[in-house]
Every structure is written in structure tokens, then in C-alpha cells.
Amino acid sequence: MEYSTKKKKGAASEWAEYTGPLEVDAKTVVSIRAVDSAGNVSEVVEVTRKTLR
Structure with missing residues (x-):
């Protein structure tokens, strides 16, 4: 499993x-x-803290 993160309006990480x-x-x-x-x-699949509740 791999993940990448990004701040809204920012560039995604590797x-x-x-x-x-x-x-x-x-x-x-x-x-x-x-x-x-x-x-x-x-x-x-993209998730945020709101979708993880």
C-alpha cells in the first residue's frame, strides 16, 4: 500500500x-x-479527515 498527501491548493507529495x-x-x-x-x-482513492469519521 502506498500513500501521497497534499494540502488543499498545494502540490502532492511523492x-x-x-x-x-x-x-x-x-x-x-x-x-x-x-x-x-x-x-x-x-x-x-482520496480521503480526508471528514470522510474518515
């Missing part, structure tokens, strides 16, 4: 391997994708 909980504020969008050992990549 994709990073998910290794544990993330601390984000209400202005951060987290993009998540799955990558398998063959290199297949899932669709990207």
Missing part, C-alpha cells in the same frame, strides 16, 4: 510506502493506492 498511522490535519488530502509484487497498481 508516493511512499504505508508503514503506520499518519497524522494529518483537516486541510490534508490523503491519496491511497495498492501495488502488488507484479507491479499492478489499483485505482487511487
Whole structure:
């Protein structure tokens, strides 16, 4: 699993391997994708703190 973060109206970070909980504020969008050992990549899902309740 990989994630990328971005602040609203800002540039997205590079994709990073998910290794544990993330601390984000209400202005951060987290993009998540799955990558398998063959290199297949899932669709990207974006979440915010509001959608995680």
C-alpha cells in the first residue's frame, strides 16, 4: 500500500510506502493506492479527515 498527501491548493507529495498511522490535519488530502509484487497498481482513492469519521 502506498500513500501521497497534499494540502488543499498545494502540490502532492511523492508516493511512499504505508508503514503506520499518519497524522494529518483537516486541510490534508490523503491519496491511497495498492501495488502488488507484479507491479499492478489499483485505482487511487482520496480521503480526508471528514470522510474518515
